[in-house]
Amino acid sequence: MEADTLALAQGIDFSLWGLFARATILVKLVMIMLIVASFWSWAIIVRKLISFRAARSEAARFDERFWSGEPLDELFDEIGPEPRGSAEKIFAAGMTEWRRSHRDDGRLIAGATARIDRSMDVAINKEAxxxxxxxxxxxxxxxxxxxxxxxxxxxxxxxxxIEIAEQQNTSLAVVAPGIAEALLATGLGLLAAIPAVIYYNKLSADSDRIISGYEAFSDEFATILSRQLDS
Structure with a gap:
């Protein structure tokens, strides 16, 4: 009896494909859903890592240009009406409102500082x-x-x-395949969840740091414009 059971167990395919193929329709659907979710999360992770790196590089390049001593009006004219980078868009929002706040005689319309701050805040929220x-x-x-x-x-x-009850057999050869198929679903769930949780925390922290950089630039830029208003 033990020899027959061992021979039966050795004839069972315990590969990942074999476990998937023997699973019921419902369990297969669960596995497919988890596999799709895993690929989806990795696609988001890779895309976000690339975009965050590009955002940091763009902000560093613009920060270098901003503090190079180049006149702000010339910098704004170089960027143009449709800036590409996030930092450039925030700067352009402030400069656009700054120019709109000037009257024909060169004087500023009241409340210019508040409007400039709001314009940059709106741009920051869009980028966030x-x-x-x-x-x-x-x-x-x-x-x-x-x-x-x-x-x-x-x-x-x-x-x-259910299969054990139908076969009236509790041998390992009968129990093991069903248990292995069932545990594969848990493994796929963890395989999808663990990277998603780790990179969600990392990307959220990276996003907060980038947004904090935008807010710091906005405050510095607003301070520069405020000095010009006072003078």
């Missing part, structure tokens, strides 16, 4: 929304994938017990 876009998807995958995998595991184990 773009930076944080899709991060909520990572958070959702990180929080729900383990439970989806657990659901697949529960269904797989339930099907394994």
């Amino acid at each position: 929304d773009e930076l944080q876009k899709s991060l909520s998807i990572l958070a959702t995958i990180g929080s729900t994938a383990p439970f989806i995998g657990l659901f697949g595991t529960v269904m797989g184990i339930m099907n394994a017990f």
Whole structure:
């Protein structure tokens, strides 16, 4: 009997594809969902890492130009009406409102400082929304994938017990395949969730640092314009 059981167990395919192929339709759907979620999260992670790196580089280049001593009006004219980088857009928003606040006689319209601050704040909020876009998807995958995998595991184990009852056999050769299929769903859930949680925390922190840099620049720029107003 033990020899027959061992021979039966050795004939079972315990590869990942074999476990997936033997799973029920519902468990297969759960596994496919988790695989798709994993690829989706990695696509977001790679895209965000690239875009955040580009944002930091662009901000550093613009900061160097801004503090180079070049007149702000000339810098604004060089950037043009449609700036590409985030830091340039914030600067352009402030300079645009600065020029609009001048009357024909050269004097400033009352409340110019407040309007310039609001214009730059709006530009910062737009860039912040773009930076944080899709991060909520990572958070959702990180929080729900383990439970989806657990659901697949529960269904797989339930099907394994049903098979045991039908065959009236509790040997390892009967129990092991069903349990292995069920645990594969949990493994896929963790595989999708762990990177999503780790990179959500990292990307959120990176986003906050980049936005803080934009806010610091906005404050410095507003201070420079305020000095010109006072003079």
